[in-house]
Amino acid sequence: MKLSKITSNLRCAITGDKDVEVLGITNDTRKVQAGWAFVAIKGYSTDGHKFIPQALENGASVVIVDRDFKGELPVTTVTVKDSRKALAKLSMEFYGHPTEKLRVIGVTGTNGKTTVTNLINEMLESRGHKTGLFGTNNYKVIDKIIDAPTTTPESFQIQKMCSEILDGGGEYATMEVSSHAVVTKRIYGTDYDIGVFTNLTQDHLDFHKTMDEYKHAKGRFFTSLGTGASKGGKTKVAIINNDDKHAEYFQSVTLTDVVTYGIYNQNSDIIAKEITMSSQGSSFILETWMGSIDIKTSLTGEFNVYNCLAAITVALVEGFTLSEIKNAMAKLVGVPGRFELVKSDQGFSVVVDYAHTPDGLSNVLKTAKEITAGKLITVFGCGGERDAEKRPIMAEVAERYSDFIVITNDNPRSEDTGKIAEEIVKGLSTSANYKVILSRKEAIEQALNIASAKDTVIVAGKGHENYQILADKTIDFDDKLIVEEILRSMKKHEDNSEGII
Numbered sequence: 001m002k003l004s005k006i007t008s009n010l011r012c013a014i015t016g017d018k019d020v021e022v023l024g025i026t027n028d029t030r031k032v033q034a035g036w037a038f039v040a041i042k043g044y045s046t047d048g049h050k051f052i053p054q055a056l057e058n059g060a061s062v063v064i065v066d067r068d069f070k071g072e073l074p075v076t077t078v079t080v081k082d083s084r085k086a087l088a089k090l091s092m093e094f095y096g097h098p099t100e101k102l103r104v105i106g107v108t109g110t111n112g113k114t115t116v117t118n119l120i121n122e123m124l125e126s127r128g129h130k131t132g133l134f135g136t137n138n139y140k141v142i143d144k145i146i147d148a149p150t151t152t153p154e155s156f157q158i159q160k161m162c163s164e165i166l167d168g169g170g171e172y173a174t175m176e177v178s179s180h181a182v183v184t185k186r187i188y189g190t191d192y193d194i195g196v197f198t199n200l201t202q203d204h205l206d207f208h209k210t211m212d213e214y215k216h217a218k219g220r221f222f223t224s225l226g227t228g229a230s231k232g233g234k235t236k237v238a239i240i241n242n243d244d245k246h247a248e249y250f251q252s253v254t255l256t257d258v259v260t261y262g263i264y265n266q267n268s269d270i271i272a273k274e275i276t277m278s279s280q281g282s283s284f285i286l287e288t289w290m291g292s293i294d295i296k297t298s299l300t301g302e303f304n305v306y307n308c309l310a311a312i313t314v315a316l317v318e319g320f321t322l323s324e325i326k327n328a329m330a331k332l333v334g335v336p337g338r339f340e341l342v343k344s345d346q347g348f349s350v351v352v353d354y355a356h357t358p359d360g361l362s363n364v365l366k367t368a369k370e371i372t373a374g375k376l377i378t379v380f381g382c383g384g385e386r387d388a389e390k391r392p393i394m395a396e397v398a399e400r401y402s403d404f405i406v407i408t409n410d411n412p413r414s415e416d417t418g419k420i421a422e423e424i425v426k427g428l429s430t431s432a433n434y435k436v437i438l439s440r441k442e443a444i445e446q447a448l449n450i451a452s453a454k455d456t457v458i459v460a461g462k463g464h465e466n467y468q469i470l471a472d473k474t475i476d477f478d479d480k481l482i483v484e485e486i487l488r489s490m491k492k493h494e495d496n497s498e499g500i501i
């Protein structure tokens with residue numbers, strides 16, 4: 001496509017050939033190919049302008065720079081005020097505005113985004129829709145799975161994948177909208193039909209500095225929904241968890257239609273009542289503007305009832321009947337690494353979960369405690385280069401529910417592992433039952449070794465992750481595989497000792 005065409009919506013100054021053909025767009029010089037446009041962005045950890053020589057070496061035919069850039073380049077140069085917005089605008093034109101044709105659903109909130117987006121997607125697929133799903137675990141474009149470097153894709157990748165969904169006959173894209181993605185304008189230009197708010201609790205204070213700043217970042221997503229009609233002649237909708245203490249704020253920052261869900265706030269449009277739960281799942285009565293119906297799902301915990309309500313509300317807005325919702329809920333398989341039960345024949349249960357915030361951990365441990373007859377043993381750590389304030393709070397939460405805690409490494413990144421553990425331990429009382437074992441594998445081993453019949457071991461923080469990020473390298477590490485390996489060796493040991501006896 002000609003540069004003049006893709007810059008038609010961009011206030012910019014162009015030096016060089018305005019009609020040069022652009023074959024692709026990226027903001028990463030390592031991905032540039034011959035004939036591509038490279039958009040240089042001043043980021044938080046480095047400045048894309050520094051890598052322009054690499055972009056040229058890889059064959060960039062156009063470079064987009066911001067107006068502080070001084071220097072002349074041997075290729076067509078486009079100067080813009082805001083290169084993050086430029087990346088989004090160029091991509092929207094290049095890929096033919098796909099999000100104006102697809103139905104696009106964005107889910108934001110501190111916890112539950114991956115779960116809710118997966119549930120929405122499962123429901124849409126159960127109705128025969130072809131879909132895209134972008135989030136923490138991976139990006140899915142109909143049947144193709146792509147690794148996810150960040151929870152919310154970069155703006156150009158949202159546009160690219162949405163155009164591929166359309167080309168493949170897809171109708172929906174559902175994605176997680178992280179607060180980082182709002183601030184870094186990854187969602188700029190994406191035309192959402194539905195925005196969902198799950199909850200807001202402490203996280204990411206390393207990046208946002210204050211809870212207010214964090215809340216406003218998420219609020220901007222709802223403001224950006226606008227008031228316009230969405231695709232298919234429907235009105236855009238903001239779906240809001242009415243039990244969250246920030247519900248009113250999120251309703252106030254959007255001008256579009258609002259639909260609320262809740263368990264306790266009886267003014268909600270969608271309500272779950274008479275909730276029962278066990279280790280096998282949960283059931284509740286769903287009250288809606290279309291009537292009531294009983295729902296059964298294999299997902300357990302009150303927090304998962306909220307996640308189901310969020311997904312159900314999307315389905316209702318999309319015109320599902322109550323019986324379609326009931327059937328889809330009954331078939332949900334759950335999400336890898338989210339309260340995932342690992343098969344064990346040791347008489348105790350093992351759960352791998354992604355809780356990495358105080359509220360996430362509190363919800364999961366409370367649920368585990370409710371369905372455990374024996375002791376609750378918790379293994380967790382905290383990521384390096386992430387909100388340090390949450391470390392002692394997570395310890396306090398772990399102590400509230402657990403009979404024994406093993407504090408270990410999460411993804412330490414460049415931080416000192418002993419120091420992270422010390423900061424966690426500061427949140428424990430003097431009577432806490434705990435051990436610090438920095439090697440995550442040894443920590444899991446220890447927890448499984450002390451577990452006995454009817455106990456539950458929760459391995460929290462890394463969920464689906466199949467790696468561990470250390471200071472100088474990333475190694476293979478998968479909590480679920482490690483648990484399975486240890487359980488196998490425990491079984492072998494038992495079998496052998498039975499032979500001796």
Ligand SMILES: CC(=O)N[C@H]1[C@@H](OP(=O)(O)OP(=O)(O)OC[C@H]2O[C@@H](n3ccc(=O)[nH]c3=O)[C@H](O)[C@@H]2O)O[C@H](CO)[C@@H](O)[C@@H]1O[C@H](C)C(=O)N[C@@H](C)C(=O)N[C@H](CCC(=O)O)C(=O)O
Nearest residue numbers: 027028029041043044045046047048051150151152178180
């Ligand atoms: C704070 C944040 O959103 N950071 C993301 C953002 O970084 P950035 O824009 O500041 O870019 P940067 O890394 O300083 O680099 C500047 C520019 O130079 C370019 N570059 C860099 C090196 C090079 O060799 N060539 C090159 O062109 C980069 O592509 C970039 O455009 O854009 C980068 C490229 O797309 C991401 O890698 C980076 O994620 C970092 C690794 C990260 O840790 N992000 C986390 C905190 C994050 O975004 N998490 C949220 C989920 C959080 C949650 O909800 O729990 C997420 O959406 O994933």
Ligand SMILES: Nc1ncnc2c1ncn2[C@@H]1O[C@H](COP(=O)(O)OP(=O)(O)OP(=O)(O)O)[C@@H](O)[C@H]1O
Nearest residue numbers: 110111112113114115136303353354355360363364
């Ligand atoms: N609605 C909820 N409320 C509170 N905690 C939850 C909720 N749903 C899930 N959790 C807890 O939070 C963890 C993360 O859930 P999930 O991956 O769905 O959230 P997320 O918002 O996508 O997280 P991330 O910000 O890392 O992408 C789960 O493993 C569980 O422990």
Ligand SMILES: N[C@H](CCC[C@H](N)C(=O)O)C(=O)O
Nearest residue numbers: 356382383386410411461462
């Ligand atoms: N999306 C979250 C995930 C944290 C997962 C945890 N395992 C860690 O690495 O801290 C973040 O980037 O803060």
Ligand SMILES: [Mg+2]
Nearest residue numbers: 113114136151
């Ligand atoms: Mg997620």
